[in-house]
Amino acid sequence: MAKLLWGMIGGGEGSQIGPAHRLGAGLDGAFDFVAGALDHRPEAGREYGQRLGLAADRAYGDWREMLEGEQGRDDRIDLVTVATPNATHFEITKAYLEAGFHVLCEKPMTMTVEEGEEIVGLARETGRICAVNYGYTGYALVRHMRAMVARGDLGKVRMVVAEFAHGHHADAADADNPRVRWRYDPAQAGVSAQFADCGIHALHMASFVIGQELDRLSADTVSCIESRVLEDDAQVNLRFDGGAAGRLWTSSIALGRQHGLTLQVFGEKGGLRWAQEQPNQLYWMPLGGRLEVMERGGPGLSPEADRASRVTMGHAEGMPLAFANIYADLAEAIRARKEGRDMDPAADLYPRAEDGLRSMAAVFAVAESGQGQGVWMDARPPMFR
Incomplete structure (x- = not known):
């Protein structure tokens, strides 16, 4: 079976998320990494792309150059991943959907919300896949919880308790660290810091x-470090449309x-607990x-969990393999459309544009x-009310 062709925007040298995407996309042999615009500095992006094995004519200087170059090829990419700074996601995703590409957006x-509704409408209009990288839902046992x-x-779900709490921005002396400061600056991060970064996961x-x-x-939001404009801690009470709190x-x-990142689910007939670490x-x-205690890779799990498990029981599977499951879902979705x-159905679990809109x-x-x-x-987004 011929490989699908994959390209990436962002995720350049030194990126936190780029390697996880490249490992995940390549793990199962479904995708061939053939195109990229990997850095906001054109020459650095071209050079790094070629070091990763891209042909010189497909190691692009920016996303617009890549869009123009890929549109005209008979062997154009099947899927593009957008892993650029947050404020650029909408413009790039929109352009590639309009050009007929499937997109996985960070x-x-x-x-x-208005931009999110436009992306949902565009994906529906073009018939293209627009997925959002809530990659932690790729873990095998998270999928087994869902099953x-x-x-x-569990019977009727009564309560779900979710946490995503870390201490990596607890030092007030980091207030002027540019790698931290932007996250709490409304001009760069928007209306929310910690909830928009981690809470939506x-x-x-x-x-x-x-x-x-x-x-x-x-919601109760607070900036525990007083110099921050946006919140660094949030406690949120939730009500879901199926009756769960x-x-x-x-x-x-x-x-x-x-x-x-942890999740607990409490129902009428039982409770579940899972932790990403x-x-x-x-x-x-x-x-x-x-x-x-259920073990990943063990007997008696659901088809969704079995499909998402790659190594034998007792060996760790980490974040890149969870990302790989999102890419495996997308590969199956793209192939099914082609064929x-x-x-x-065990692969029909990738997060959609609708999920990205609901998060916003x-x-x-x-x-x-x-x-x-x-x-x-x-x-709820206005279009879903």
Whole structure:
């Protein structure tokens, strides 16, 4: 089977996220990395792309040059990943969708709700895939949690508790560090800092697992380091459209926490607990039973979990492999479209533009609720009300 062709914008040398995407896209042999505009400095991007193995004529200086170059090729890319600074996501994603390319965009998909609605409408109009990289939903046991909820193992979901708290911005002396400062500057980050950066990952995972969309929320936001304009800690109460309630805590000043992404789901018939720093174990407590520890790669898991597991039980699978599952989903979706068939339902789990839009609506609702002393806000995008 011929490989699909993949290109990347951003994610250049020294990037935090670029290597994870390149590892994830290449892991299963479904994609061939053939084009890139990897750096905001054109010559640096061209040079780095060629060091990674790109042909000289496909190591582009910027995304516009790449769009023009790829449009005219018979062997144009099937998928482009947008891993540039947040404020550029909308413009680039829109341009590539309009040109007929499938897109995987880093989160946040856009900077405003209106932009998000435009991307959703454009993806629907063009029939192109627009995915958003909520990559942590690629973990095998997160997908098994979703399958357990969907098949009724927990009964009705009563409560979901999500956290994404770390302490890497807890030092007030970092106030002028440019790698930190921009995150709390409204001119560069928008209306939210910590919730928009990390909280939406936790929110999307909660919604993904319980199969319910966020309806409304109430937020308490605080800048624990007083020089910051935007929040570095948020506690958010959630209500979902299927009746579940939720609690979400996200923080960047939680000293002693490293990554801190965890999810707990409590239903009528049992509860689940998973932590990203120990991704190979899922804790399941059935009502009236004994605590069970499920192991990734073990027997009796769902097709969704089995498909997302690559190495034998007892060996760690980390973030790049979770990203690889998003790319595997996209490869299956693209191939199914090319071949005119239905895609494997166990692979139909990649986050959509609609998810990116819902996240942006939640960001604005959290910001407004936090400024309004926790007033309850409608967290749905206008087009979904």
